[in-house]
Amino acid sequence: MLWEEMNWAEFGELVPDKYDTAIIPVGTIEAHGVSPLGTDNLIPMEIAVRIAGDLSAIIAPPVNHGVTSTLLAYPGSVTIGSETFQQYMTELFISVADCKFDKIVVINGHGGQIEELGKAAERAWTAKRTKIIVVHWWMCCEDIVEEIYGRGGAHAGTDENAAVQAFRPDLIKADQYSDDMVYRKPDGFTTYPSPGTILAYKDDAGYIDFDQSKAEIYFSEAVDRIKGHILDIFKRWETI
Numbered sequence: 001m002l003w004e005e006m007n008w009a010e011f012g013e014l015v016p017d018k019y020d021t022a023i024i025p026v027g028t029i030e031a032h033g034v035s036p037l038g039t040d041n042l043i044p045m046e047i048a049v050r051i052a053g054d055l056s057a058i059i060a061p062p063v064n065h066g067v068t069s070t071l072l073a074y075p076g077s078v079t080i081g082s083e084t085f086q087q088y089m090t091e092l093f094i095s096v097a098d099c100k101f102d103k104i105v106v107i108n109g110h111g112g113q114i115e116e117l118g119k120a121a122e123r124a125w126t127a128k129r130t131k132i133i134v135v136h137w138w139m140c141c142e143d144i145v146e147e148i149y150g151r152g153g154a155h156a157g158t159d160e161n162a163a164v165q166a167f168r169p170d171l172i173k174a175d176q177y178s179d180d181m182v183y184r185k186p187d188g189f190t191t192y193p194s195p196g197t198i199l200a201y202k203d204d205a206g207y208i209d210f211d212q213s214k215a216e217i218y219f220s221e222a223v224d225r226i227k228g229h230i231l232d233i234f235k236r237w238e239t240i
């Protein structure tokens with residue numbers, strides 16, 4: 001159920017009586033190894049599409065520009081300032097709440113805006129008492145990567161690449177990949193710009209094998225887990 005494809009009268013019929021939850025996919029445009037610049041947008045939208053039915057949710061138009069920083073030097077990367085983004089997201093959450101939604105689920109695809117989304121959610125909750133979940137999707141699925149691939153994930157590496165490959169394999173340029181593209185960030189180092197676009201935060205992590213069936217299994221298990229956590233929170237919220 002896509003918000004932007006309904007007209008206002010249809011929306012008024014459905015919200016909040018039949019649908020009291022809005023899902024907002026959020027990402028950014030930044031370099032991602034051999035995955036597309038829109039990786040952080042494509043994955044949250046696909047997760048939203050896969051879980052919306054079971055959540056009785058309407059999918060809001062996505063926010064596809066976010067806070068890109070260390071990867072901004074790479075061609076095609078775009079950013080919005082941190083304060084502007086936080087303010088924009090706060091006002092968006094409040095306005096979505098004003099459309100009579102009881103719950104908002106934010107599916108975030110980008111690690112560079114976790115703090116901004118957290119503060120925006122807190123401010124909107126405080127102002128409107130609309131319940132909000134912000135999911136940084138890859139963070140609750142790290143053990144699934146290790147179970148399927150025998151190694152940890154990375155920015156634009158094993159897990160993120162697999163997620164895109166699961167539903168858009170045509171966008172993955174395996175022939176442009178080599179293992180030395182994976183940059184193991186030394187602990188304690190901060191660099192502007194980033195020395196690579198596939199970024200591992202631990203040893204022997206992030207390498208990509210491009211196996212289609214493993215990618216599909218990984219993403220499907222990740223989506224199921226995310227949906228499970230959200231439904232559990234919804235149930236617990238019913239008691240307060």
Ligand SMILES: [Zn+2]
Binds near residue numbers: 039109111155156160
């Ligand atoms: Zn990403």
